[in-house]
Amino acid sequence: MIEKQEIEEIMQKLLKFYEGREIEWSASLNPFQILIGTILSQRTRDVMTEKITKKLFEKFATPEDFNKASVEEIENVIRGAGFYKQKAKRIKEIAEIILKKYNGKVPESREELMKLPGVGAKTSAITMVYGFGKNDAIPVDTHVHRISNRIGMVKTKTPEETEKELMKKIPRKYWNVINHLFVIHGQSICLPMKPRCNECPTKEHCRYFRDCRKINQKQS
DNA sequence: CTCCCGATAT
DNA sequence: ATATCAGGAG
Structure with a gap:
């Protein structure tokens, strides 16, 4: 070893x-967008992820936008990503939780992030590192x-x-x-x-x- | 361990 | 035709 x-x-x-x-994609995105983009990237090639996140954020940018949208609307934009139906559902749930429980702000800790549906070890770590600029996770x-x-x-x-x-x-x-x-x-x-x-x-x-x-x- | 799930590389 | 892809939940 x-x-x-x-x-x-x-x-x-x-x-x-x-x-x-260097990383160019995360620079222009806020923590919420990093979180959503990372969920989209799960088991999906990043060429595809890039295309889809770009389309997605043109239509919906904030937790409010996603909360107002229907699951079907989100599905239609992210179709092509792997597991898109699950992801659409989870993204909408996350938007609602962030609005109601966290006052519209993405929680800034790994434990809280991992309570969100579709957010596990990797996605929470990415959000901490690229979204909040922390280095307390790999x-x-x-x-x-x-x-x-x-x-x-x-x-x-x-x-x-x-x-x-x-x-x-x-x-x-x-x-x-x-x-x-x-x-x-x-x-x-x-x-x-x-x-x-x-x-x-x-x-x-x-x-x-x-x-x-x-x-x-x-x-x- | 299975399921979610479409797109692409080999 | 199969393996793999910025994985996670049940």
């Missing part, structure tokens, strides 16, 4: 490699889970375990960048089925690369 010192090196290499590719999505296991930073079965282990091993200064960094990495190089290990800036640290080499080269 890889320990802290080496993790520091890996993070620095990734930061340098992806320098200049958003673990499929990319963070896959990559941290491949490299050998953790050895875990579930994203929840991964977050717990990563919080022990990753210095806090990286907590609010690791998600974005690993998502870019996971979409461009550390692909799920056919990773481009030859192009990877972390290959000399990566257990997956090492073991994969030993057996044979299936690089592209």
